[in-house]
Amino acid sequence: MNKNVPLTTLERFPDYLNYLRELNCAENEKIASGAIAQALGLGEVLVRKDLAYTSCVGKPRVGYVVCDLIAALERVLGCENKRNAVIVGAGGLGRALLSYGGFIKYGIDVVAAFDNDLDKCKTDVGGKPVLHIDELNEGIKKFNAELAVICVPTSAAQNICDKLVKSGIKGILTFAPVNLKVDESITVRYVDLAANLAILNSLM
Amino acid sequence: MNKNVPLTTLERFPDYLNYLRELNCAENEKIASGAIAQALGLGEVLVRKDLAYTSCVGKPRVGYVVCDLIAALERVLGCENKRNAVIVGAGGLGRALLSYGGFIKYGIDVVAAFDNDLDKCKTDVGGKPVLHIDELNEGIKKFNAELAVICVPTSAAQNICDKLVKSGIKGILTFAPVNLKVDESITVRYVDLAANLAILNSLM
Numbered sequence: 001m002n003k004n005v006p007l008t009t010l011e012r013f014p015d016y017l018n019y020l021r022e023l024n025c026a027e028n029e030k031i032a033s034g035a036i037a038q039a040l041g042l043g044e045v046l047v048r049k050d051l052a053y054t055s056c057v058g059k060p061r062v063g064y065v066v067c068d069l070i071a072a073l074e075r076v077l078g079c080e081n082k083r084n085a086v087i088v089g090a091g092g093l094g095r096a097l098l099s100y101g102g103f104i105k106y107g108i109d110v111v112a113a114f115d116n117d118l119d120k121c122k123t124d125v126g127g128k129p130v131l132h133i134d135e136l137n138e139g140i141k142k143f144n145a146e147l148a149v150i151c152v153p154t155s156a157a158q159n160i161c162d163k164l165v166k167s168g169i170k171g172i173l174t175f176a177p178v179n180l181k182v183d184e185s186i187t188v189r190y191v192d193l194a195a196n197l198a199i200l201n202s203l204m
Numbered sequence: 205m206n207k208n209v210p211l212t213t214l215e216r217f218p219d220y221l222n223y224l225r226e227l228n229c230a231e232n233e234k235i236a237s238g239a240i241a242q243a244l245g246l247g248e249v250l251v252r253k254d255l256a257y258t259s260c261v262g263k264p265r266v267g268y269v270v271c272d273l274i275a276a277l278e279r280v281l282g283c284e285n286k287r288n289a290v291i292v293g294a295g296g297l298g299r300a301l302l303s304y305g306g307f308i309k310y311g312i313d314v315v316a317a318f319d320n321d322l323d324k325c326k327t328d329v330g331g332k333p334v335l336h337i338d339e340l341n342e343g344i345k346k347f348n349a350e351l352a353v354i355c356v357p358t359s360a361a362q363n364i365c366d367k368l369v370k371s372g373i374k375g376i377l378t379f380a381p382v383n384l385k386v387d388e389s390i391t392v393r394y395v396d397l398a399a400n401l402a403i404l405n406s407l408m
Contacts, residue, residue: 014399018381040383078406092300106402171408173401177222179244189404195218197377198310200393202282204375
C-alpha cells in the first residue's frame with residue numbers, strides 16, 4: 001500500500017502522529033516543521049522530507065494545519081481501514097497484548113488469542129476470548145482477521161506462521177527471534193524484545 | 205560504545221547472531237556471506253558490509269569461521285559485559301518481560317520489577333521480585349542495575365524516566381509511545397508495539 005514511502009520514514013510516522021494528537025489542537029491551528037523537529041529530537045530537514053510523503057502540504061513561514069497533518073498521517077498508516085488482528089500464544093506477552101488498548105488508535109482491533117494450552121483457554125483477557133489453537137483456521141475466518149501476532153516460543157514460530165498463512169492471514173508481526181519463511185505476498189515484521197535491550201546496551 | 209557502527213547495521217546484528225547460534229556449528233566450520241544472506245533474506249553485499257564492522261574477517265571463497273563470527277558479534281553487542289536491568293511497571297507487559305528468559309543470551313539479567321500497586325508487589329514473577337516504586341532508587345543501587353525498561357502508562361513515563369536517571373540508570377528502553385526528555389548522556393530506545401502493528405498494516 002505504501003511501498004513508495006521509505007521504511008525509515010514510515011517508521012517515524014507513528015511518532016509524528018502521537019505527538020500531534022497529544023497537542024489537542026483547535027481546528028485551524030498550525031505547527032511549524034521546526035517545532036515538530038525539536039519536540040521529537042529530529043532534524044528539521046528530515047521532518048519536512050518525511051512529511052512530504054503525506055498528502056498534507058506545509059506552507060512556508062506558516063507550517064502545517066495540525067488537523068490536516070493528523071488526517072494525512074492516519075491515511076498513510078491505514079488507521080481508517082479498520083482491520084482485525086489475532087494473537088497466537090497466550091503466555092505473558094500474548095495476554096498483555098490482548099488486553100492492551102493502544103492498537104485501536106491505529107484502526108486495529110485485536111479480537112482474540114489462540115493457544116495450545118487448554119488451561120489458558122478457560123478465561124477471557126480484557127473481555128477477549130482465548131481459543132484453542134485447533135480453532136485457528138475457523139476463528140480467523142469468523143473474526144475476519146487479516147493480521148496476526150506471533151507470541152509463541154521460537155521453536156513453534158514457523159509452524160504457526162504456516163498455519164496462519166493457510167488460514168488467509170496477510171500480515172504477521174512476530175516476537176519470535178527467528179527468520180520466517182513465507183511467500184513474498186505475505187508481509188512480516190519482526191520485533192525482538194531481547195535484541196532491543198541488547199542494542200540499547202551496546203549503544204551505551 | 206559502538207557509535208561507529210551505523211544503527212541500521214547494529215540492528216541487524218542480533219539477527220545474524222541468532223541465526224549463527226542456531227546452526228550449532230563445529231569449531232572450525234565456515235559459512236559464506238551468501239549463505240547468511242539467503243537465510244536472512246538480505247543482500248550479500250549488505251551482509252559483507254555489515255560484518256565488516258565486527259572484528260571477524262571473512263576469507264574470499266571460504267567465508268567466516270562461524271564460532272569466530274559469533275564471538276565477534278557478541279563482542280559488539282556487549283554480551284560479554286554482563287549488565288543488570290530493572291523493569292518499571294508490572295502490568296501484563298512488565299510481568300511478561302520479567303519472566304522472559306531471552307535477555308540472558310545477550311548478557312542482560314532482568315533482576316526485578318517495580319510498581320506503584322501494592323497488590324502487584326505481593327508475588328514474585330519467575331522467581332524475581334516485584335518491589336514498590338518507593339524502593340526504586342534503593343533497589344537500582346542494590347541490584348547494580350544500569351538498564352531500565354519502562355512499561356508504565358504513557359502519562360507516567362516521563363516521571364518514571366526522571367526517577368530512573370536520578371537513580372543512576374544510563375540506558376532506558378521504553379514501551380510508552382511518548383518522546384522522553386533526557387540528558388544526552390542517557391541512551392533511550394523506543395519500542396512502540398501498536399506502531400509496529402500499524403506499520404505492518406500500512407505495508408500490506
